[in-house]
Amino acid sequence: MSANITTEREATELLSRLVATPSVTPEVEGGTGEGAMADLVEEFARSIGAQVGRQEVFPGRENVICTIAPDAAGPHLMLEAHMDTVALGPMTNGHQPYMDNDGRLHGRGSCDTKGSLAAMLLALKWAAGDSDPKGPLTVAAAVDEETGSAGAKALPDSGISVDGAIVGEPTSLEVVRSHRGGRYWPLIAHGTAVHSSTPELGDNAILRMADVLHVLREEYGRRLAGRTHPLVGNSSFSVGIIKAGTSFNMVPDLCEAIIERRQIPGESVDDVEAELEEVLNIARRRHPDLRVEVQAPFVFGDVLDTPADAPIVKVVRDAVTDVCGSANVIGVSYGSDAATLAAAGIPSVLCGPGDIAYAHSADEFVPMAEVVQAAEIYARAWKLFAAA
Known part of the structure; x- marks a missing residue:
């Protein structure tokens, strides 16, 4: 697959819009919730011709579910990332994204997980232009990951049926198949x-x-x-x-x-x-x-333990290898929405741009080169998964 899924300029423009849109969990004082982010995701998805549905999880807090090629015959892949962020804390300019001289975009949520969400939306845009899609592709932008994963828990009841999921978390583009609960x-x-x-x-x-x-x-x-x-x-x-x-x-x-x-x-x-x-x-x-x-x-997180030989693990490992030259399949100590989806019967892994060490930090950032690579990985994984 060529590296024409997106450009760093396009990815930076989209991610800057996402980071500039406050979506601090309303579980903390002053938190705005995900409403404005949900509107932005829906606007983007409709602009590329995706089918869009919204699923209310709590009053005023809705998952946004964006699908292309819903009637394609092959396996259905879901790309999931959460819209909510932690509070700004000492990051007083957290909703004023900026680029540094090393090609990194700074701002609250840039790493956890708006960088993943931007890459997923750009992969969806590219997939929407495929004249012969082999399987459906859904991007699910979820609420409430930071305080309970209620959004992910609701997704299996949204009316869509998927066969595997890639959950965006800052894994430095490594493939995570296991984590603690x-x-x-x-x-x-x-x-x-x-x-x-x-x-x-x-x-x-x-x-x-x-x-x-x-x-x-x-x-x-x-x-x-x-x-x-x-x-x-x-x-x-x-x-x-x-x-x-x-x-x-x-x-x-x-x-x-x-x-x-x-x-x-x-x-x-x-x-x-x-x-x-x-x-x-x-x-x-x-x-x-x-x-x-x-x-x-x-319970704030279930255990994830996707088998090493699961098709979703092989597909994402191969996609990362195709884009990056090699791939590591690892486990991590933190939790994610992937465990919630796996518990509902959806085989899931984590893979996304950024380093977890900078999530929730006073200087949160994500390398834009990784965001571009993530878009390529997600698009490549869709192709491989649909053909499996």
Whole structure:
């Protein structure tokens, strides 16, 4: 395939428009949501003759589903990227994209994942000009990846049926077939509130939680340290939030800690939950008066473990090789919409421009040469997948 899918100038113009359109998740204060981005994606897709549908996920938050050649006989490939971004944070000029002297476009979402989305739309534009398409191609621009993947969870119910998916994340154009999943639990330790001048009359919930965390660090950490996966590394847990107390002169009666658990392929949800309870029971035996409860978990990402011999893995590996000269098939520690799609029966991999190290950062950027290559990879993958 020739390298005429797009030009760096065209890709830069489109990505600049995407980055300049705020789409900060509304789950954070001041977040605008994806509405304006969805309008822009629809406008572009209609301008190239794609069929466009919108799927409401939450009020005012819609997936945009853009398809060419819907009646073609071959396998149907979906390219999926999320429209939402994290907050600007210290990136005060995050919606004012600019190019540096090294050919990198800076701005919030440039890397995660508007660079992928721009490349996908440009691949769709090129595919729309194919006079003899062998299979359908869909670009799905999804909402809510950053806080729960509700957009990806809704896609299988959108009315389209696809046979495989490439999810855009900043993988530096490497092919990711496996990643960890994650969930977190609020733990609540109970005590008895009294005046701080007589702490011996009460039961300090903070100190009770300290007992729990000591056991978690000792027992949970020991168990997980030896549990590993060749592509994604170790299972892990961390404590991200502790909340307790309302006044310095009062012994608190409640302490909440948020426990995050990253699981690897091969660990079932039931086993993960049972193991946490086992470790908490160790704490209860060591401290008979301990009152600690686990609240319902929040799942923010499933495990991805697409088989190495799956057609979607081979197709994307071959497409990357054709465009870049070689391809690496790897695993990563972070999560993505790909796991959600895979859980719904859609074989999925990750591949996109940019480096995950710069996602969510104070200086987020993406190399435009990689965005152009990504468009070529997506177009090549469509051709290979449709012919499979």
